[in-house]
Amino acid sequence: MSVGRAVARVNLDAITCNCERLRAELAEGVRLCAVVKADAYGHGAIESARAAVAGGATWLALASVAEARELVGEVEARLLVLGPLRLAEVEEAVLLDMDVVAWQEDLVAFAGELARDVGKAARVHVKLDTGMGRFGVRDPARASRVVAAAAAHPHVELVGVMTHFATADERGDAFFGEQLRRFAQWAGEIKRAHPHVLAHAANSAAVLRDPAAHFDMVRCGVAVYGMDPFGEDPLARDLEPALELSSYVAAVKRCGPGESTGYGRRFLAQAETHVGLLPIGYGDGWRRGLSNNGEVLVAGRRRPLVGTVSMDSVAVDLGPDPGVLELVDEPAVLVGRQGEERITAEDVARRLDTINYEITCGLTARVPRVHRSNAGMERLAGEG
Numbered sequence: 001m002s003v004g005r006a007v008a009r010v011n012l013d014a015i016t017c018n019c020e021r022l023r024a025e026l027a028e029g030v031r032l033c034a035v036v037k038a039d040a041y042g043h044g045a046i047e048s049a050r051a052a053v054a055g056g057a058t059w060l061a062l063a064s065v066a067e068a069r070e071l072v073g074e075v076e077a078r079l080l081v082l083g084p085l086r087l088a089e090v091e092e093a094v095l096l097d098m099d100v101v102a103w104q105e106d107l108v109a110f111a112g113e114l115a116r117d118v119g120k121a122a123r124v125h126v127k128l129d130t131g132m133g134r135f136g137v138r139d140p141a142r143a144s145r146v147v148a149a150a151a152a153h154p155h156v157e158l159v160g161v162m163t164h165f166a167t168a169d170e171r172g173d174a175f176f177g178e179q180l181r182r183f184a185q186w187a188g189e190i191k192r193a194h195p196h197v198l199a200h201a202a203n204s205a206a207v208l209r210d211p212a213a214h215f216d217m218v219r220c221g222v223a224v225y226g227m228d229p230f231g232e233d234p235l236a237r238d239l240e241p242a243l244e245l246s247s248y249v250a251a252v253k254r255c256g257p258g259e260s261t262g263y264g265r266r267f268l269a270q271a272e273t274h275v276g277l278l279p280i281g282y283g284d285g286w287r288r289g290l291s292n293n294g295e296v297l298v299a300g301r302r303r304p305l306v307g308t309v310s311m312d313s314v315a316v317d318l319g320p321d322p323g324v325l326e327l328v329d330e331p332a333v334l335v336g337r338q339g340e341e342r343i344t345a346e347d348v349a350r351r352l353d354t355i356n357y358e359i360t361c362g363l364t365a366r367v368p369r370v371h372r373s374n375a376g377m378e379r380l381a382g383e384g
């Protein structure tokens, strides 16, 4: 397959295996909802969703109706829209049988009326804000009133009750336990009155951290893609990174003492060396904060990134050996493995003082996603 300047190769089998690995943490009957919002954290939504379902996910979570619409008819799973909804979105969600999150009685009533008009039932999950301080209501009594409104409406199906943790990835933090206690108490009361309701709270970190947080369903994103929710080495938790980002050495040039490469002359050669130029830059999501602050694998060795990251290119120091002039056209791995060496999204995130999520979500549409699975076939995103 011919790819251009840079490519993100996504191993769909890794996504399937990571889902199986997460399910192994869960008690019998606990459902796995794979979070595939933001184009599956940059991995390609449709292909990743199918791979997650192959690994046992029965639910898929998206941020908006627009994201969920992309998956309708493409994959066999319940679609849960996590985000806040505009009224026009509620209508489409009801028509397309999506599950929605609500925390306002009037939204539940509106969804119910719409559903009645089209002969359906609106599927609703009520959100309690146990401490994240984002969407959902903080007062359990108010949340219970929303639950009661949903349960009472003939065209609303009360499907779930949920919350979201603020600090599950900060091990040792006591607030996680506090949120868990608040949710368990409220969800317990709700389930006594409505035993069929699915309680769900856990993200990837909570799944790996505390079985008491699993309830009836877990919502995992980052770990599905083989990234570590605690920002550590994913392999240590048996997670397999699914995405590899690579480019190639498009040119090699001699750089004598005092000569520079890139904007602002931020790299000045101290001694004779060669710079390799890779056609990937911040226009692809390889951030400018990696200027003079990163590594790339070329010919099985780690090479330092030098100079300022441009929109379309970046330079690496290949050293003084003139033999490196032969490295033109060699693959360059920015995230992934080459020989014995490995660079993870977590490594890149640490350099940028951010989280692994942002590294893969930040890859722009200019980087083609190529998906591969066990048949060994590669397919460019959007191809058949």
Ligand SMILES: Cc1ncc(COP(=O)(O)O)c(C=O)c1O
Pocket (backbone or CB within 6 Å): 035, 082, 164, 202, 203, 204, 205, 219, 220, 221, 222, 223, 229
């Ligand atoms: C409401 C909600 N649930 C679950 C997740 C998945 O979290 P993670 O990717 O940490 O597993 C997210 C992600 O942001 C979320 O917003």
